[in-house]
Amino acid sequence: MRTYIAKRLLLIIPTLLGAAVLVFLIMRVIPGDVALLIFGGDQAGQIDPQQLAAMRHRLGLDQPLIVQFWSWLWGVLRFDFGTSLWTGRPVVEELLIRLPLSLELTLAATVISVLIAIPFGMLAAVRQDSWVDYVIRVVSIGGLAIPSFWVGILCILFLVIFFGWGPPLEFTPPWVSPWANFQQMVWPIVTVGYRYAAVTTRMTRSTVLEVLREDYIRTAWAKGLAQRAIVIRHALKNSMLPVITLIGTEFAFLIGGLVVTETVFTLNGVGRFVVDAVAHRDYPVVQALVFLIAFCFVIVNLLVDLTYAWFDPRIRYR
């Protein structure tokens, strides 16, 4: 197990290094000059070329690409992602302001979705082909087709029309006022979590259905166990592997959901920060965020792989 973890951790290094190179190159070929954008764009060539060159020099954009890359990478290793070209503040500082909101949104959406999805998925499987199953299936297929930003817009539409409510501009952390935080976050959580819950429900349903046809379940029935014991103790734990895998793969969609949901609800989180930074050609911010998201993605998938052994003790890591 230890060797496996060490091997997996070592394999992360080339992947992340590749990701770093890719992010860096992507951001450098973006058309549009940051220095020019800082001056508010060049309308009719009014900007002094000398000033522009000075700005480029100050931002380090006149250095060769390889020098720029190494200085960036060296910074990353010391957890220094540079300074935002747009606000002039350190990227880490900007990130820390926005992180609590996005973290709360991600965690709450994940936990609530899984807590809703697993019982409903099980229910659909146990009551296969009944009206309960059909309702659950239709709602979950909808979750895959309905874009999350539209769910967000519909939430706002509903709240505006019936309650005259608009999304608040300032984020209230849960430790300041839990009630205000709940009011602000519940709809974004629904928006981000719907797809997640839908996918998890579908997966739980299909794996529980498969497991329920296994021989040992028949044996459990033959022993005279109650349905509740069979489903919860025997079927559920054995059908959790694919569901756990989903948490890893769906993390990517969760981040995508975060980006659009924060935009819909005008929440000042990491997702919206990415969109704004892309629009402003703020290289250091986009580089840092895309790199950190890739890092989280790799770590989440590693953790998912490691939890397999807990769910299925037959799995041995090599």
Added chain:
Amino acid sequence: MATNYPLAQTTASAALAPQLTAGEEVVKFIRTKPLGAAGALIILLMLFLATFANVLAPYDPYQGDYGVQFARPSAEHWFGTDEFGRDLLSRIMYGARIALFVGFTASFSGCTLGGLLGVISAYWGGRIDLLLERLMDILLAFPQLILALAIASILGPAVQNVVIAISIPIIPRAARVVRATALSVRENVYVEAIQALGASKPRIVLQHIIPNVMAPYLIMLTAQLGGAILAEAALSFLGLGTAEPTPSWGLMLSGSASLYAEKAPWIALFPGVAISLGVFGFNLFGDSLRDALDPKLRKG
């Protein structure tokens, strides 16, 4: 002789098994996969609307009429009008063109390129495989929308750029799936036999490996279609996809939709229904196609 009898009978009955015509195949698909058929119907309807949008659309999708701004859904404007007085029904019909064009081209190019890389990776093996696999690992480390967002921002808002931005994240996903199948196809005896006969590598790949990885390729293609339509909508919604005044469904939902939510909720309603219905159709059809093509996934 007696032992040969059942065999002869089986062969005879197999020869007599009726060959289904294309029409009969369609009827069989509808009967055995009603949900898939419903999906196909939605896709056909979308295709029909997109192809004949110029004939069917009651108004010009680009032409605003300030006299009928925010008109409610009525006999003149079935889905109402937007803040510029443009007819929403006409814009949704033309929007089907963008959605289908981006969906098809992005998933086709992403899956084809990814599939080819997967086959090359599996057949040539060795260093090429190692290199390509690591490259795919790196691409997979980026959430799809984030990668598309970064690429779209480089290329700028235009339909063909959205296609590129959406197809690149599909490449590693298709490469993974096709590589896995190609690896097992490579081990088949007939590949060994044709190798022994002295066939060239490109010939083996083109004539023997590629035809045998078509099933996972097609499954991947249909599975990615709905996702590509959703991604186009999301990028346009974020202002990085198609630009105004192009009638893209995602773009129709950005800005004005939530801004005028109280005054004209139909602006936010109908384009969303169109996206959801389209993606729903592709997902239903894709699921059924997967069941039909992959016997391992058939459930009892």
